Amino acid sequence: MTYDVAVVGAGPAGATAAKFLTEKGVKTLLIDKRPYPRDKPCGGVLSVRTLKRFPYISDDLIDSYSYGGSISSSSLMYQLQLQKETPIVAFILRKNFDQGLVNCAVKSGATFRDGTAVVNIQRRKDTVKISLNNGESLESKLVIGADGIWSTVSKKFGLGQHYPHIGRCLFQDYSLTSNLLDQYFNEKRFFQFYLKFMGISGIGWVFPKKDSINIGVGEIQPLASRITKRPHLKDVYTNYLMVLKEKKMIPPTIKIGKIKGGVLPLHPLKKTFADQVVLCGDAAGQMNPLTGDGIHYAMSSGMIAAEVCTEALEADDTSAVFLSKYQRLWKDDFGGEITLFLRILKRLLKVDGDEKYIRLVSKDKQIIDMLLTIFYNQVRVQNYKWKLAKRFVYIYMKDLLRM
Ligand SMILES: Cc1cc2nc3c(=O)[nH]c(=O)nc-3n(C[C@H](O)[C@H](O)[C@H](O)COP(=O)(O)OP(=O)(O)OC[C@H]3O[C@@H](n4cnc5c(N)ncnc54)[C@H](O)[C@@H]3O)c2cc1C
Known part of the structure; x- marks a missing residue:
């Protein structure tokens, strides 16, 4: 089989790229190694600006809305209140949300194959040969690597890896009655962030949704590994829940069950394109390292990649020189914001940085x-x-x- 573009990975980045490509009449394959619908480690926060930018995200893909929340310093003494009259974030459930985005791509005409992994990619003269884990192979003129933090596409095209520049997270979703959620988090579902809880190089979060709550902690791997006697992240998580209960920030009925883990990139790769390929979303490292917000960048980069790939096909030029336009465009769109939040994070994680800056900014x-x-x-x-x-x-x- 031959395609114009093969999009590897059907998360928010890949599904968005596939939708915009097929709308332009580009013959697109969207492929994912996991059978859909699939879940993905996530807090499930989507900023309202994402809904504005992608108005086709329908109401049935949204769980609930939050009108703001707080960011607390590690001593819990200082708090920054972020609240608005209108919702500032939407909460989603990834299994439902990601399937919804794939449905949009398929409706636009993309061919979708799930449960099939890409295991190898080789450059040919004008195309690339993509080998699958079931022994099949196919060809395409361009590849979009939207295959997440451990991107096979990035490795095969020599664009680099994220490890050890990653954040490690532990989290869990708990079902709660909406009455209890109203009582603790208001009907406006105020979220909570905790900086450097128990001295970790990272944050804790509480995201109250319609009838569940997502509670997690995350630390920045390279900084954490420098601290020799740091507590195990699992112990931090257990203690975090205990302290939040003591402070009456979460209901006392919440009991730790099976804790889940997840990783995220900390900053973009230097180069997110090469001959015949561009990388999007987590594969490219497009992430707000302070809040863990990656879906907005994943979808935005998918849209930009689709635009540049369509132009490359029209110009019959799939060279790195042509595709470098993709990196210019995404940097112009949200690169400055990533750099700003990375700087803020570094300041906050300095000794006493959180106390000083949260106090000042609040x-x-x-x-x-x-x-x-x-x-x-x-x-x-x-x-x-x-x-x-x-x-x-x-x-x-x-x-x-x-x-
Ligand atoms: C604990 C945690 C909490 C987070 N919370 C939030 C949050 O609240 N809000 C937010 O905006 N972001 C959050 N993020 C980040 C967000 O999940 C990611 O930024 C986002 O999913 C990136 O989308 P993506 O499409 O680039 O990659 P992914 O969603 O990771 O999708 C990549 C897809 O590629 C597939 N794949 C991988 N390898 C192959 C292969 N070889 N062949 C075929 N398919 C392959 C995978 O199966 C997967 O479906 C969180 C991340 C973590 C770890």
């Missing part, structure tokens, strides 16, 4: 509004860079003088 409505605007709306971070820096220096100096 007092300044302007800076909170700017961060909310950058993160939850589709605005270019460049428009806010100087305003943010100036505001931060101002509150920092004010604080120094007070002391």
Whole structure:
């Protein structure tokens, strides 16, 4: 079989790329190693700007909405409140959401094969040969690697790997009655973030949904490995739940069951394209390392990849030089935002960084509004860079003088 584009991986990045490609009349194969519908380790937060950018995400793919929440410093003494009159994030259940996106791609005309892994890819003169785990092989003019953090496509095209620059997470979903959820998290379903809980180099989260709650902790692997006597992440998780119950932040009835694990990339790969290939989503490392928000970038990069691949096919030029446009476009779209949040994360994870910065920022409505605007709306971070820096220096100096 011969295709114009083979999209490897049918998560948010791959399904979005396949939908936009087929809408342009490109003959597209979408392939995933897991049988669908499949679940994926995730907190299930989707920013409302994603819904604005992809209006075809229908209501039945959304579980519930949250109108904001809080970020607490490690001592739990300082809290940053992020709240709005309108929802700022939607909650989703990945099994349902990802299947919904695949359905959209199939409806547009993509061929979908699940339960089949890509095991090898070889460049030919004008095409690539893709070998599958069932012994079959097929050809395509272009490949989109949307196959997640351990991307086979990235390895085969020599674009690099994420390990050890990864975040490791433990989490669990608990079913709760909506009454209990209303009582603890308000009908507006306020989320909670905890920075550096028990001194870990990372965060804890609580995401209250319609009739379940997702609670997790995550640490940054390269920083964590430098601390010799750090607690095991499983012990951190157990203790985290205990403390949250003691502080009455979550219902006391929650009992630890089977804890799940997951990993995410920390920053983008240097190069996300090569001759005949582009990488999208986790495979490319497009992730907000502070919040773990990756779905927005995965879908946005899938859309951009589809646009550039369509142009490459029209121009009959699938060279790296032509496809470098993809990296320029995604960097222009959300690259600045990733860099900004990576910088904020590094500051917060410094010794006492969380105490200092959360205390300072929590007092300044302007800076909170700017961060909310950058993160939850589709605005270019460049428009806010100087305003943010100036505001931060101002509150920092004010604080120094007070002391
Ligand atoms: C614990 C945890 C919590 C998170 N919480 C959030 C959150 O609340 N909000 C948010 O926005 N993001 C969150 N993320 C990040 C988010 O899950 C990812 O950024 C997002 O799934 C990336 O989408 P993707 O399409 O790039 O990759 P994926 O969703 O990982 O999809 C990749 C697909 O490729 C398939 N595949 C892999 N190898 C092959 C192969 N060789 N052949 C064929 N198919 C293959 C896989 O089966 C998979 O279906 C979280 C991540 C973790 C680990």
